[in-house]
Amino acid sequence: MNPEYEPLTARALAGEIKDLCASVTQTVRFMEVCGTHTMAIHSAGLKSFFPENLKLVSGPGCPVCVTEKRFIDHAILLARHYDACLITFGDLVRVPGTFGSLATLRAEGGRVRVVYSPIQAVEIALEEAPRPAVLLGVGFETTVPTVAATLMSALRKNVDNLFVLSAFKTIHPPLRILAAKEDLHGFLLPGHVSAIIGSDCYSYLPADFGKPGVVAGFEPLDILLAIRDLIRLTVEGFPQIVNDYTRVVRANGNPAARGVTEEVLEPSDASWRGLGVIPGSGLTLKGPYYRFDAAAHLPVEVPQAEDDPRCKCAAILTGSLTPDKCGLFGRGCTPEDPVGPCMVSSEGTCAAYYKYGAA
């Protein structure tokens, strides 16, 4: 679209959103599941378009935010006990664990390599050999296929010092839990994850919970369009799944990418910050790829980790609380000196509120 017309289209959509909201008396609450949506909404100032009775709350779709403190502890213990080199995405570096963050580990002389793509892991493992190289496996269905493909290549090359510490997660199990919450009326569904898993797979939202879901892209207009459709479906009382991101997301997603994942990993239980253990919501290495499992082959004793009781990340991740209602927000907890992961991750809800303001 010609950028000159964007504000006009935005105003038209905002007008429709306002009219639709005016036709209901209740407050309508939608959850944007994905952290990239949270950031895009704040960055474009979209909330300034919304009427009073439309609320958007952020969900558990930021991989760093839902990763438990104990995972960071586990990684640091691996580095200490096995002199392992940790390979990680940048967002994880400053997340505080019980005994410091990966940044602290690095400052103390530990080896922490930041990568943009997991494909670099094989190369790094070869450079670091014979020292073990542990890829910190954090992410959703979007990230996993690349890691799986990396491990397929590592297996072919017989790289024996590369490991993955898996905290991978899948989106359906927590979404089912959130869909049951009475105060959430619909879901802005993640664009990137849906590119892999498709839009058809969300059919349980209307079928089992009577709630609509709209798959959205990440441009401001994509999001406004999706929100208009969510409200229309809500007001009309006709819940269904709509795909507003057809230029990227197909009904059946990307079967090839899912095939790679299924070749290397299988579902397992996973522990989510804020949601606890959710059966079948994680992914574990299987078959010949089990040899890359850091938890299995580099054993360490990882104690239970206590979260700071004042930190409200758990409530924020489930849409029960907005960051500005947390007593630590902006005072005891800032991006420079974060307490909880929602403030660390560039896609965390608290970071978005802090960076772009609560408005």
Added chain:
Amino acid sequence: MGRLIRDMILPRLDRGRLGLLPDSVVLSDIRGPIAYTTDSFVVSPIFFPGGNIGSLAVHGTCNDLACSGARPMFLSLAMILEEGFPLEKLETILQSVADAADAAGVEVVTGDTKVVPKGSADGVFINTSGIGRLEAREIPSAARIAEGDEILVSGPVGNHGMSVMLSRADFSFDFDLESDSASVWPAVERLLELGPGLKFVRDPTRGGLAATLNEIAAMTGKEVLIEETAVPLDKAVIAASEMLGIDPLQAANEGKIVAVVEKGLGERGLELLRDCPIAHGAALIGKITPGTRPRVIMNTRIGGARVVAEPSGELLPRIC
């Protein structure tokens, strides 16, 4: 050490005073009030596209002088070298100091070099202090900023911060992107034509445009309003910022100024900058509004509005 000074430093930097190697230099040719400042440079990596720690050390200090309305004239140059730092790298850095100083019209008149054991410094650290002659009749100061005043930026923002980020070891993307490191005095000098109409000048270095605008809001207690579509950005900066998940408004600049000018003088300011070689792409980006809170609001491209918050924390790439 004597050889280092004689063979490497003096041939490049001596313009008549440095070579006498006095304990201190006597400067008798400045008339009127002077501005005096100092800054230390510890940039990593030491070499980045469009410059290195040497050119940066000259520009950084010159620009602090320029923002006070002073023409940069004299610099000191103190280097702390880590034992074993390669001489050819040092030569390149010194040549950059010389070239940057000549281009900025300043003279390095005194200096010092120390070598510390391996591990006590990271390659090379540089401190420069600078003296400038005050040419602004009324010294630009935030105290003079009033409601309705207009905000200019002297060109596209974020280039330095983004190119340094990209040159850090772990990125391998190829963007056509260079630091904007330069002396900003030519731009300030032109804006001084506005007389008392030039209220405030700042170089948006660390924390970028976002930090400087927030500083203006905090110092004046007033609300700053900018237009997203008016903020000049190079295409390569937009591309890099989208890849890395870093807000270009928060990325550092080393050759730009933000100027606050009296209401109605914004266009005139742009005209003055029109033929200035370091102010290509200068733009009027916003104004001081009667808002009730000291904060920065940006009208977004799409017609929404949001707060431009004070940047903080280490800049890191995003995960997905």
